[in-house]
Amino acid sequence: MPLSSNKIEKIVHEVVSRSLSAEAKPFAESGRAAVLVAPEKLKLQEFPLRGIRSDEILVKVEACGICGTDIHCYKSDPFALAPVVLGHEGTGIVLEVGRDVKMDGVGKPVLPGDRIVTSIFETSENCLIAKYNPHKANLCDDLRVYGLLPDEPEYHFNGYFGEYLIIRPGSSFFVVNDMSTDLRVLIEPAAVVCHALERAKTCGVNLNFRSRVVVQGCGPIGLLMIAVLRTHGINNIIAIDGNNSRLSMAASLGADVQLNFKDFNGIDDLASKVYSLTKGIGAHFGFQATGFPEAFAGLFKCIRRGGGIVEVGHFVDGGNCTMNPHQDITRKEITVTGSWVYNSFEYPYAYHFLRRAEGIGLPVTDLITHRFPLDQIQTAFDVNLQQQGIKVVVEMD
Known part of the structure; x- marks a missing residue:
């Protein structure tokens, strides 16, 4: 037999x-x-x-x-x-x-x-x-x-x-x-962004096809964050960074708008640009992936009332930042959550995300x-x- x-x-x-x-x-x-x-x-x-x-x-x-x-x-x-x-x-x-x-x-x-x-x-x-x-x-x-x-x-x-x-x-x-060796090397950082996406779901903000999302920081984690959002069906992604080559990569991975913060006169000017791109009320959600405390504080100004933020960029203590609890959180009712590493059960999520990302041409x-x-x-x-x-x-x- x-x-x-x-x-x-x-x-x-x-x-x-x-x-x-x-x-x-x-x-x-x-x-x-x-x-x-x-x-x-x-x-x-x-x-x-x-x-x-x-x-x-x-x-x-x-x-x-x-x-x-x-x-x-x-x-x-x-x-x-x-x-x-x-x-x-x-x-x-x-x-x-x-x-x-x-x-x-x-x-x-x-x-x-x-x-x-x-x-x-x-x-x-x-x-x-x-x-x-x-x-x-x-x-x-x-x-x-x-x-x-x-x-x-x-x-x-x-x-x-x-x-x-x-x-x-x-x-x-x-x-x-x-999987190719290159894809396998990306599974671990992909698990980080898959976990961040799961954390975003706990904020009570419905991320869907019409959501406008800011990803601040276009290093490897920020870029993979853009890719996982695009793979997840998010169509309106604004990438923010100070490096034009990384912003170009952000575009290829699904960010339809790329903003170099060095082109703006401070965070208020940058936030005004984000508001102009989001019907004048700010983004639904933001992912902070820079690892700089000042960037974290500035991201609040880009998010609309009732929105949310995931902090995924601070794996080590980068220091403190100054923010206004009334203006940045209470008045807006913004939900903020942290994202720390991943769980082993999220590795299969990362595997399927990378396969799907390749499948749709990212x-x-x-x-x-x-x-x-x-x-x-x-x-x-x-x-x-x-x-x-x-x-x-x-x-x-």
């Missing part, structure tokens, strides 16, 4: 799993990783590659994007992680699968040769937020992400800016074989403007710091 493809896949998975011992031998004796040893100091180091355990996965890293968080860590190590192997916007090829590991986060079998991405770790049993609100596990104090884990004797390969990654027990990961992979090998990672960070491109990617092989 002929076997179905699903049956064959299960048989192969079982054979491969049984062939792996509790301490499988690694494919190489050692591997390199770029270690942040101190602020603004990256050092390529060679680490021994131990055999994986029965509940682990060994991954050969293919590529990883440089995130704004990586830049903050590089500049000042705000989370006191050093020494640390950074890199969380990564993807790679599965080399070995521990015999106790059967499937990914959505029930797909995982086998050597699969292409995967990782999401957040499971939180500790002591986290009351995860216990009583599992859909808000992203707010746990012990939230952990590969690329933001300090070096440990048993786990040197903790981030994607290395040749290998060891996926530990309790990790969420996803098999994404049908050039999301054009966000990747620079590529560097691992031994040029210092140059890659310098290019990112100088904002010479949009998404800078480090490629292993």
Whole structure:
């Protein structure tokens, strides 16, 4: 009797799993990783590659994007992680699968040769937020992400800016074989904007085909925010930034109006322009993705009464800002919400968003403007710091 493809896949998975011992031998004796040893100091180091355990996965890293968080860590190590192997916007090829590991986060079998991405770790049993609100596990104090884990004797390969990654027990990961490497590198930041969109839905503002939305800040997150809004059916998007090349990218990703704030005489002048584009009453909604407190305060002036704002740009403490509670919030009844990272269940949302964005012709992979090998990672960070491109990617092989 002929076997179905699903049956064959299960048989192969079982054979491969049984062939792996509790301490499988690694494919190489050692591997390199770029270690942040101190602020603004990256050092390529060679680490021994131990055999994986029965509940682990060994991954050969293919590529990883440089995130704004990586830049903050590089500049000042705000989370006191050093020494640390950074890199969380990564993807790679599965080399070995521990015999106790059967499937990914959505029930797909995982086998050597699969292409995967990782999401957040499971939180500790002591986290009351995860216990009583599992859909808000992203707010746990012990939230952990590969690329933001300090070096440990048993786990040197903790981030994607290395040749290998060891996926530990309790990790969420996803098999994404049908995606290009470039799309896979964008899944993590895409999860950030998918989460921000879900947060926007809690504001009581009905985002629909006629909504007028401002996206402030056209870095990688702001640009992906524009793409996810367009994919979601938002037709009237105003992009605000101070870089014309990024505003041009915003146009290609779905922003029908692009405003360079440097062309205006302050926030009141800019807000007047937004009002002129929105029937004189302001935008229904705004997404703030700059990471600058002053920009956050200014966005209120662009939003109509009864509107809403999602703050998605402040992953680290950027300082305070001055605003008028009466004029900016109370009188307008504006609803403001924050957006913090994502949940692992939102990775499938990000996957389908990127596939749909490509399907409707949005050039999301054009966000990747620079590529560097691992031994040029210092140059890659310098290019990112100088904002010479949009998404800078480090490629292993």
